[in-house]
Amino acid sequence: MTDETQSSVSAVRMDLDSEELYPIREVSRLTGVNPVTLRAWERRYGLLVPHRTESGHRLYSMADIERVRAVTAWIERGVAVSKVGSIIDRQTPPPETRRPTRPMQLVDAPLSDDMQPWQDRLWEAVGQFNLSALDRVYGQVFSAYPLPVVINSVLLPVWRRLHGQAAPGTSPQWSFFDGFLRMRLSQRVGYVLEGAPTVLLTCLPGPLRELDIMLAAACISEAGCNVSVLPMVPSFPDIHLASQRSGSAAVVLLGSRSLDVDVLRKRLPRLERALDCPLAMAGPVCQLHQQDLEDMGIACLGDPGQALIGKTRSLLAGRLDV
Numbered sequence: 001m002t003d004e005t006q007s008s009v010s011a012v013r014m015d016l017d018s019e020e021l022y023p024i025r026e027v028s029r030l031t032g033v034n035p036v037t038l039r040a041w042e043r044r045y046g047l048l049v050p051h052r053t054e055s056g057h058r059l060y061s062m063a064d065i066e067r068v069r070a071v072t073a074w075i076e077r078g079v080a081v082s083k084v085g086s087i088i089d090r091q092t093p094p095p096e097t098r099r100p101t102r103p104m105q106l107v108d109a110p111l112s113d114d115m116q117p118w119q120d121r122l123w124e125a126v127g128q129f130n131l132s133a134l135d136r137v138y139g140q141v142f143s144a145y146p147l148p149v150v151i152n153s154v155l156l157p158v159w160r161r162l163h164g165q166a167a168p169g170t171s172p173q174w175s176f177f178d179g180f181l182r183m184r185l186s187q188r189v190g191y192v193l194e195g196a197p198t199v200l201l202t203c204l205p206g207p208l209r210e211l212d213i214m215l216a217a218a219c220i221s222e223a224g225c226n227v228s229v230l231p232m233v234p235s236f237p238d239i240h241l242a243s244q245r246s247g248s249a250a251v252v253l254l255g256s257r258s259l260d261v262d263v264l265r266k267r268l269p270r271l272e273r274a275l276d277c278p279l280a281m282a283g284p285v286c287q288l289h290q291q292d293l294e295d296m297g298i299a300c301l302g303d304p305g306q307a308l309i310g311k312t313r314s315l316l317a318g319r320l321d322v
Contacts, residue, residue: 021051021059030164031068038068047071047085069160079258079288087287115153122158126177134180147222148306151215155181159211178211185214189221189229197249197316202230202239204255204263204285215304216254216282223312225249236271243275250278250315252301255285264289269296278315282308 024035039058041047048067050058060068067088074084118141125133141150159181162174199220203213210231217227228246233239243251259268272279279298286293286300293300301311 020062022061022065024050024058024060027060027065027068030065031072033068033072041068041071041081045082045085047081066160069164074284090287115149115157118154119158122154122177123161126158126162126173129173129176131180134177135184138180138184146306147218148304148309151218151304182210182214185211185218189214189217189227191221192226193224196225198226198228198246199312199316200228200230200239200243200246200248200251201282202242202251202253203232204253204259205232206255206257208254208256208283212256212283213254216252216308219304219308220252220282220312222309223316225312225316236267240271240274243277248277250280250312251275252280252282252312253285254283255281256283257285258288259285264292268293268298272296272298278318280311280315 022030024038027033027038028035038048042050042058048060048064050060050064052058070088071081071084074087075081079087118137121137122134124130125137141154145154159174159177162171162177201213201217201220213229213231217229221227228242228248230239230242233242239251239253242248268279280301281289281293281298282301283303286302290300299311299315301308301315
C-alpha cells in the first residue's frame with residue numbers, strides 16, 4: 001500500500017469514526033480470522049456484506065464483527081461454513097425489522113443504547129480491578145432489570161469485548177471479570193429453595209466454558225427450581241443414576257456442538273426412555289438438531305434468555321409440548 005493510499009484510507013476512517021466502522025485488518029485482529037478468510041466468507045457464502053469506500057476498501061460495523069464471531073463459534077461446533085448463514089439468520093429477524101443495537105433478540109431486553117451506561121461502569125471497574133465497584137454495579141443492575149436483560153445486554157457485551165482484546169481470553173481484565181461472574185452466578189444458583197423441584201444440569205462433550213454452564217444454570221433456577229450442576233459426567237448411565245438418586249424433576253443436557261450419530265440415534269433415545277422425568281436440551285445444540293430432538297420427545301430449551309426460563313417452567317409443569 002502506498003503512502004498516498006494509506007493516507008486516503010486513514011482519512012476515510014476518521015470520517016467514519018462516529019459510525020464505528022473498522023478496516024479489515026482491525027476486524028482480523030479483533031476476531032482472530034485472517035483477511036483472506038473474511039473475504040472468502042463474503043464472496044463464496046454471502047456471510048458478510050461490508051461497507052465500501054469510494055476506493056473499494058472494506059469497512060465493517062460492530063454488528064459485522066459480532067457476526068464473524070458467531071460464524072467462528074458455529075464452525076467450532078462442527079457446522080459446515082456453507083450452513084452457518086442460515087442458522088444465524090434464523091436466530092434474528094430480518095434487517096428491516098431488527099433493532100440493530102440489540103445484542104440478543106429478547107422481547108423484554110431494552111436497546112443496548114439504554115444499557116450503555118451500565119456497560120461503561122462495568123468496563124471502568126474491571127479496568128481498574130476494583131472489586132468493590134464491580135460488585136456494586138453488578139448488584140445495582142440486577143436490582144433494576146430481570147436476569148435475561150442483565151446477561152444479554154450488560155454482562156456478555158462487556159465479557160465479549162474483553163475476550164476479544166489482544167490474544168482472545170488472555171487479558172488480565174478478562175480473567176478478573178470472568179472469575180467474578182462465575183463466582184457470583186454460582187452463588188445465585190447455589191441458593192436452595194425449600195420444597196422446590198430440582199433440575200439436574202449436565203454437559204455434553206464439546207467446548208463449554210464454566211461461564212456457559214453457570215449462565216444456563218442461572219436461567220433454569222430463575223424458573224423457580226433448584227439446580228444440581230454436573231459439569232461433565234463420564235457416561236449417560238451416570239446421568240440416569242444421578243437423576244434417580246437425586247429425585248430430579250427434569251434432566252437438562254447443555255451442548256455446544258453437533259452430536260455424532262451414535263449419540264443422536266442411540267444413546268439419547270435410550271436415556272430418554274430410561275429416565276423417570278423429562279429430558280431436555282439447552283444451548284446451541286438445540287439449533288443444530290431441533291427437529292431430531294423433538295421427534296424423540298426431547299424438549300429444546302434454547303440459549304440462556306427469557307425463552308429458556310419460560311420453557312423450563314412449562315417443562316416442570318408438564319405443559320411443554322414437543
